Amino acid sequence: MKLIYTHENRLLVELAKSRLEVAGIKTRLKNEYAQGATGELAPNQVWPELWLERDRDLERARQVLAEAEAEVDSNSWFCQACGEDNGAAFDYCWQCGEPKPAGAD
Known part of the structure; x- marks a missing residue:
C-alpha cells in the first residue's frame, strides 16, 4: 500500500477518496478517528491519510488528483x-x- 494523500481537513481527504474511487482506484482511509490523540502526538501524525490498495495505481491516482486540483484552480x-x-x-x-x-x- 502507498500513501497518496493526507491533509488536516478530513473533508478534503474524503473528496480525494471519492475522486479516486470514481476513477476505479481502490483506496483505504487511515487515521479516521485519530484526531482525539492531538496533543499526545504531533498534529500531522493524526491527520487522515488516504492509501492506495494497489501500488500499481500510484501514477494513475496522482494524475486523477492533479486533474481535480487543476479543475478547481481553473474555476x-x-x-x-x-x-x-x-x-x-x-x-x-x-x-x-x-x-x-x-x-x-
Missing part, C-alpha cells in the same frame, strides 16, 4: 474590489463580500 476568480483569489464555489468574495463579476463562471 477560481479574482475579486475586482480587493484582488482576493476566490474558489469557484464562492458567489461573493470571502474577504470583502463583493459579488462575483458576471461571466466569471
Whole structure:
C-alpha cells in the first residue's frame, strides 16, 4: 500500500477518496478517528491519510488528483474590489463580500 494523500481537513481527504474511487482506484482511509490523540502526538501524525490498495495505481491516482486540483484552480476568480483569489464555489468574495463579476463562471 502507498500513501497518496493526507491533509488536516478530513473533508478534503474524503473528496480525494471519492475522486479516486470514481476513477476505479481502490483506496483505504487511515487515521479516521485519530484526531482525539492531538496533543499526545504531533498534529500531522493524526491527520487522515488516504492509501492506495494497489501500488500499481500510484501514477494513475496522482494524475486523477492533479486533474481535480487543476479543475478547481481553473474555476477560481479574482475579486475586482480587493484582488482576493476566490474558489469557484464562492458567489461573493470571502474577504470583502463583493459579488462575483458576471461571466466569471
